[in-house]
Amino acid sequence: MKLNLFTVKSTRHIIKSMVLSACLLGSGCASMGHEFPAGQVQTIRIGETTENDIFRTFGNPWRTGIDNGLKTWTYGNYRYNAFTDSETEDLVIKFDKRGVVSSFNYNSTKRSK
Numbered sequence: 001m002k003l004n005l006f007t008v009k010s011t012r013h014i015i016k017s018m019v020l021s022a023c024l025l026g027s028g029c030a031s032m033g034h035e036f037p038a039g040q041v042q043t044i045r046i047g048e049t050t051e052n053d054i055f056r057t058f059g060n061p062w063r064t065g066i067d068n069g070l071k072t073w074t075y076g077n078y079r080y081n082a083f084t085d086s087e088t089e090d091l092v093i094k095f096d097k098r099g100v101v102s103s104f105n106y107n108s109t110k111r112s113k
Contacts, residue, residue, distance in 0.1 A: 033062045033076035038089055041106045051099040058091070070102060071095045085109075 036058050043049070043057065054073065061073035076090040089108035096102040 029079060029081040031080075032078040033090070035077050036062075036075040036091065038091070038106070038108065041091060041104075044093070044101055044104050046101050046103060049101040051095055054093060054101070061093075067094055070097070071099075 040057050044054070051071075051073075058075055062076045063074040065072045065074070071094070073093045073095075074090060075093075076088075078086075078088045078090075080086045080088075087110055089106070089110060091104065091106045093104040094102050
């Protein structure tokens with residue numbers, strides 16, 4: 001399925017509107033995912049860290065999936081607030097066929113101290 005830029009922008013707008021509506025109707029905020037020890041991201045070693053190591057360090061992933069035939073685990077903590085800046089952070093880990101980290105990506109909107 002091929003998405004055009006209009007579809008992507010429209011989808012983002014709809015999601016933002018839904019989150020904002022939920023925030024305004026509720027307590028003013030929405031959360032998804034769960035906290036994870038982001039400070040431990042620097043311990044991950046490509047080609048060395050195993051699924052068991054990741055599980056012991058980070059616990060159950062929030063989401064699991066497949067990317068180009070390889071297992072992925074996602075740890076995410078997303079807090080959206082209608083009245084203050086939202087905070088998001090996520091860690092996506094891809095494992096090779098042996099169950100060893102082949103790549104990972106960490107992103108955060110939190111300001112480093």
